[in-house]
Amino acid sequence: MYAQVILPISRYESFTYRVPDGMEPSVQRGTFVAVPFRNRTATGVVVSLHTRSPYSGKVRSLRGIKHELSALPQDLWTTLEWISRYYFTPLGMVLKSAFPLGFAETLSPLREKVVRITEPGRQALADWPGRAPAQRAILELLVTAEDSLPIASLREVTGQATQVCQRLASRGWVEIEEREVAADPFLLVPPPPLKQVSLTEEQRDALEVVTRAARTKAFAPVLLQGVTGSGKTEIYLQAAQEVLADGGSVLVLVPEIALTPQVAQRFRAAFGQRVALWHSHLSRRERAWTWQELLKGSFSVVVGARSALFAPLPRLRLLIVDEEQEGSYKQEDPAPRYHARDAALIRGKHAGAVVLMTSATPSVESYFNALMDRFTHVRLTKRFGGAVYPHVHLVDLKAERQRREEYRLILSQTLEQAIRDRLERREQVILLQNRRGFAPVVGCNDCGHAANCPHCSVLMAYHKTSSRLICHYCGTTTAAPEACPQCGSPHIYLHGVGTEQVEEYLRERLPTARIRRMDTDTTRRRGAHHHILQEFSEGKVDILLGTQMIAKGLDFANVTLVGVVNGDTALFLPDFRAGERTFQLVYQVCGRAGRRPDKPGEAIIQTNYPEDIAVKAAARLDAHRFYNQILAERQTLRYPPFSRLVRLLLQGTHQDRGWARSRELRRRLTPLQKGMKLLGPASAPYERLKDHWRVHLLLKSSRETDPSGQGLHQLLNQRIPRGWTERSHQGVRLKVDVDPVSLL
Ligand SMILES: [Zn+2]
Ligand SMILES: [Zn+2]
Known part of the structure; x- marks a missing residue:
């Protein structure tokens, strides 16, 4: 038997390995394996199995199975494959996006040395002989601290905190130990005390819908539309409590953890160490460690932004998508350009979980799905607390x-x-x-010249604090002009x-x-x-x-x-x-x-x-x-949710090559299937960004003639050469964006 294996070194290719006879029963799609690669051993994932080698060259054998990583939940694996298909992205790239770098290394958590005063230490401080001021200063600090303090934090007292602490320890006045450093952005912010709140009738009804669905252990999508301040978090917490008590786990997606720390904090306050946080401030190592701990089952709740969707939580029973309308749930670059809410629905379907999407102002798509009874629609119309x-x-x-x-x-x-x-x-x-x-606009009153970014077709904004012009797309800045760079006139206006x-x-x-x-x-x-x-x-x-x-x-x-x-x-x-x-x-x-x-x-x-x-x-x-x-407007114009949309964006440093490719793309895609429409090519609204010219085409496919989107995907798969996407081909890159959130 032969296995196609994806390695984290390549986003595009998979490699063929022979499966030794003894290993055959244990190797499946999704198994993590050790393989020889160049002159070292690398960790990869099996994506398919074959009886004959799909590769004609010399094939080497698998070296072993990484059992500790192979517990990836099946529902997650299925979701990754769906993302690869639906968003037109090679599986290797999807895995690269889903797994933290270094996931295969054996990691231990970061540790730090902490120090605590002992009883003899307190005695010694009480009748201090009057020498060694650094030792005394540290003991004084420790005696007021309720808990151990990191030695690193004592460096403010003395530059030689480590040596001083060792001296104190040798006398038995302090104890030094090592402990794990929590990867927690909220160390600065203590969680609020856990409030016991009694729910309103509306909230109780909403909670009942969620918990009843969770008990059946079947997929149930629920749209909770609650006015701002209606107490949605209370419902999250109580639903989560019930799911956890029943042995399930809970995944909470928030748009951006730094901007909405309240939800994460409330979960922390309620469930303490069972909660893992997943956010962009984690270091590479912290990410990899958290991921491995998740596989071991050390956490039962994950709160995080978009990519927390890929948390390898077993027994997932409840997926919460907070503020489901937020654009930050959509990944723009690099591929896969997935929407975390839509992928959450797929994961929930395969895990048999409740997917609770909440918003005061749902996306038009979700509102429509609720209207069509594809989602259970629950409303909270009253504000919490009167x-x-x-x-x-x-x-x-x-x-x-x-x-x-x-x-x-x-x-x-x-x-x-x-x-x-x-x-x-x-x-x-x-x-x-x-x-x-x-x-946002700086121009000349005499000749009409307006300050444009030299790299983008975007006007530069004037920032008075720094007295500079800044492009909000690429970040290029120049000094604010005192005279028009074109005609020299001093009559500069701001708009x-x-x-x-x-x-x-x-x-x-x-x-x-x-x-x-x-x-x-x-x-x-x-x-x-x-x-x-x-x-x-x-x-x-x-x-x-x-x-x-x-x-x-x-x-x-x-x-x-x-x-x-x-x-x-x-x-x-x-x-x-x-x-x-x-x-x-x-x-x-x-x-x-x-x-x-x-x-x-x-x-x-x-x-x-x-x-x-x-x-x-x-x-x-x-x-x-x-x-x-x-909805009436979208129906007339055949925009989502009444159609599926694919944006085909061509980018390159040569304007004419992008246009030539876009015309060729149009030729390849036509004739279209019934119910489809192709718009363009046309310049993107931002015609040039970061020195790249941008041309796009929009492919619309009616939901009536192609409800599953299969026809659309078939068309894309058959007519677009794989070599055109993602990597630059003759100076032009094609980005395929399925269900785009931005058309700019
Ligand atoms: Zn001028
Ligand atoms: Zn720019």
């Missing part, structure tokens, strides 16, 4: 600008007055402006408003207000994000101003006003999801106001397009109306 929904006002900025003849209007009279009222009452304000920098400018304006108008800005620029340092929120929750800040970062998860009792400086920043992006995103963002941020029953909230949304359906529906908090309208 809080009421805020009053929302819409302000027509365009009209006010004309009336007041103030063309650089940032805050309307309504919003400014509302902020002043809050400052007087010592209540807090959240302001959203979903654009960073000072101004549009970013968070820096709103901040400056607020400081001018409200000089006594304490303001913090939270955007990518102010949160680069590790812990900065947490620090700003901490200050805000302690009441040291009156106004928290920020980009979409502040739209989710924040829960502050004293916030009674939310202002949206410009509700339509994303409305006119050339993407069919622009309206949906605008609706979700505005609706979510409104929910940040009035989280307590005794302090009703208010939200004020400023817009230039008060008649737009997305803005209007969000302002009325009318999700039902919005979804009806948007």
